[in-house]
Amino acid sequence: MAYTNSSLVNCTVKSPNHSGKRTHSIDRITPHCVVGQLSAESIGSCFTSTSRQASCNYGIGKDGRVCLIVDEANRSWCSSSNENDQRAVTIECASDTTEPYEMNDAVYNKLVALCVDICKRNGKSKLLWFGDKSKSLTYSPKSGEMVLTVHRWFANKSCPGNWLYSRLGGLAATVTSKLGGSTVTDSAETTAGASKATNSNFPATPFTVKVLISDLNIRKGAGMNYAATGKYTGKGVFTISEVENGWGKLKSGAGWIYLENPNYCTVQGKVTTSTNTTLVKKSVDEIAKEVISGKWGNGDARKKALSAAGYDYNAIQKKVNELLK
Ligand SMILES: [Zn+2]
Secondary structure, rough: OOOOOOEEEEEEOOOOOOEEEEEOOOOEEEEEEEEEOOOOHHHHHOOOOOHHHHEEEEEEEOOOOEEOOOOOEEEOOOOHHHHHHHEEEEEOEEEOOOOOOOOHHHHHHHHHHHHHHHHHOOOOOOEOOOOOOHHHHHOOOOOOEEEEEEEEHHHOOOHHHHHOOOOHHHHHHHHHHOOOOOOOOHHHHHHOOOOOOOOOOOOOOOOEEOOOOOEEEOOOOOOOOOOOOEEEEEEEEEEEEEEOOOOEEEEEOOOOOEEOOOOOEEEEOOOHHHHHHHHHHHOOHHHHHHOOOOOOOOHEEEEEHHHHOOOOOHHHHHHHHHHHH
């Protein structure tokens, strides 16, 4: 397939920093945060000096205008990975200067449009986001598939920033639906057509989830439309006290996390209530004394109450008899 450039380009500021013709056809898109709310022209001018030793194929300015910097036919110097940039269209997007490197709506919407355009011109009908480095880098895209990759997998940096990173599932789904592909969910596994299903059928609350990634966003409400708190659970086991639309409320009160992506977390079992936990911790000796003091009633009622609370009636009764001797 012959390489072309996007018709969405508003200005051109060519960079001398590239390796010439690609050695691999385009089957990846790598969006970056340029770390500054810059115009399209300013993003272009970041890469005009040969001493900069960096470039990208496109820049999207803060007003949503697109700058062509390195022809799509050429391998840009953008993602700290020769292997990635030989096959990726790289896009620098205007962003805030600090984490989460937020991008405005004009930039995000143009990124969607540019991804759709890149896919179309390169014969792709699906944009995939796996949310997992090794899976993404070892995956061989089928014909018609384009894969999203991120700079943070190749260098010790946050790029494209947590703001965009947390939206890449949505970006892939939106682009794919605009391409007329099958409707996909946020779940990378579903998008990939892999065997693992979405997490669903949650147990009664409270239950625990094991978070598998270090950067799972905590949001202020149950949905992507709620603001991120800027905090992450980190990897580990967490208790969920409430579920709404596939989102779980953290028992700690820190906020809500997305539960449906099996790449992000594994749903575990129901939590034993704290009352029971406390009672079970009491020794046979203590309970026997409570029985003698009359706290557990008599006869069958006592037997039922002790069993219901999780105690071994016979062991308690034996102790009671010993104590009464
Ligand atoms: Zn980057």
